[in-house]
Amino acid sequence: MIWNRLDRIAHVLRPQRQAAILLIDAALIVLAWHATYLFRMGVERWLHERPSYDTVVLLGVIAVYSAVSWALGVPRAAWRYTSFNEITRLGWVCLGGGLASAVVVLMAQLVEIPRAVLALHPFMVLVTWSLARMLVRMLSEQSRARREGANVTGRRAIVLGAGAAAKLLIAGIQHRGWTVMGLLDDDPRKHGARMAGVTVWGGLDKLQAEGTLDDVTHLVLAMPSASGAQRKRALDMAAATGLPVLTVPSADELREGGSRIDRVRDIEPDDLLGREPVKLDESALSALVSGQTVMVTGAGGSIGSELCRQIARFGPSRLVLFELSEFALYNIEQDLSERFPRVPLVRLVGDVKDLPELRRVMNRCLPDLVFHAAAYKHVPLMEDDNAWIALRNNTLGTYQVAQAAGECGVKRFVLISTDKAVNPTNVMGATKRAAEMVVSHWATQMPGTRYMAVRFGNVLGSSGRVIPKFKEQIAKGGPVTVTHPDITRYFMTIPEAAQLVLQAAVLAESGQVFVMDMGAAVRIADLAREMILLSGHTEAEIPIVFSGLRPGEKLFEELLADADTTLATPHPRLRLAQLRGELPADWIERLLALAQDESASVPSTLRQRLHGLVPEYQPR
Incomplete structure (x- = not known):
């Protein structure tokens, strides 16, 4: 499939995405330059009747367009999500780059460059840039529609973990209206690989990279066999994104048969503890x-x-x-x-x-x-x-x-x-x-x-305890009540x-x-903050209110x-x-x-x- 090939190429170029976009745009500027000559001079003359300094002028035009493009932030935009606003920004780049190039050529008295080429080239650049971006978006949406089927829900996820659990997860949730945009895994041997048609973009640190979370609605943790510390680290990084975070069942839940690997669930407070399983005799x-x-x-x-x-x-x-x-x-x-x-x-x-x-x-x-x-x-x-x-x-x-x-x-x-x-x-x-x-x-x-x-x-989770109360308060939109900012348990x-x-x-x-x-005592206010973040909200949306210690209650147990x-x-x-x-x-x-x-x-x-x-x- 064309999109899969393009996606593989995009993955390889992802670490240097902005530089790659500038290079591709430069190639399209060259294409538009030749197309403009062809339109102005005809098939017989467009290649042979050019001034000797034409190549130098073209390199200068590329430099001007690239500078204006960088200044307006064009290389930072993901092509698969091109919108009318992005096309408008491209128009401003072409207008600014075209005017600046024409002024420089005219001031340098490079009279052998046809004036019609200078006038038409910005429009040709806008057309080629726009068509390229719309083609990428069209292929992306066709691929997404095939994966989603008819049950479109608008849920687009990045899966954290690229092991066997992630493979089973993708196979399950894509049939329920989810789109898996990509996978992240800290194992460098998996980077660039594809799993169930989805690319492993890189390590979990990619969550902090610009553009990774574009158009993503959820993060899904698929690391049931990871250690408690590894799951806790992944959850901390996921919480920092501000997106809702879900997880697959833990190894214990799967072993007991209480759930299936492709049934995502909300993050529970015990996921946040990062404690290792008890080893029994x-x-x-x-x-x-x-x-x-x-x-x-x-x-x-x-x-x-x-x-x-x-x-x-x-x-x-x-x-x-x-x-x-x-x-x-x-x-x-x-x-x-x-x-x-x-x-x-x-x-x-x-x-x-x-x-x-x-x-x-x-x-x-x-x-x-x-x-x-x-x-x-x-x-x-x-x-x-x-x-x-x-x-x-x-x-x-x-x-x-x-x-x-x-x-x-x-x-x-x-x-x-x-x-x-x-x-x-x-x-x-x-x-x-x-x-x-x-x-x-x-x-x-x-x-x-x-x-x-x-x-x-x-x-955690026992009746009458603070955690179920927090979950109810978050579900209602807050506020979350904590008795004291320093209370620990x-x-x-x-x-x-x-x-x-x-x-x-x-x-x-x-x-x-x-x-x-x-283990270590947990500050209740910090636990409440993590639960708010992992639900996809901020403290501005769901505030924490301190109500004061209740009768008989200690700050520290x-x-x-x-x-x-x-x-x-x-x-x-x-x-x-x-x-x-x-x-x-x-x-x-x-x-x-x-x-x-x-x-x-x-x-x-x-x-x-x-x-x-x-x-x-x-x-x-």
């Missing part, structure tokens, strides 16, 4: 879970549901789903039944505050492993009117699930804890720290069961958190608290208290917290009394008595 996890009865409390929540999915991969004999919300239980049951049809499910609506029900369930199901993920986690909601119920659910609930687990001979009990349990300043964090202390208590009381806790920070993905919880369950001895490697230290474990993403101090003799008695005392439903009373249970709790 699969054989140890299989030995822990395979053939066992596993119970998950809070099975329909963000963490609980992902834990269920990860556990189901290793073939438990039975998976017991214990959940207070009927709707959440239905959702996870449907999801697991579709993904893992061979895993038997026990679906139970139940409340962790109901000890008789917990005992009945565990004595009937006899779980080998219990993962306790049921908790109220939204800091502002739990700070005042719901403070007492937060204590009853998060702390008393943990006490009762752990008690029932020990009584029925569960092998391992794992509490899902939080970084907000460290030096807590809010009720939610204090109740989770008290839950960790409950685990330490039962570890000494029930030697037949291994009790442990796993502590981590914010999980630790983040990890839901699958990453669930996998590390399982890995900790393999490693833990009774009474231990594990801390996950959360911690993963360990000041008096704590950590030890390395066999897994590089897990560390073992050594928590100092023992529980007072009457601690459990005071906890149970507080959980049953309805006078503690007054928030100020609850905070005061909770401080007595958790001395490091400092209400704000």
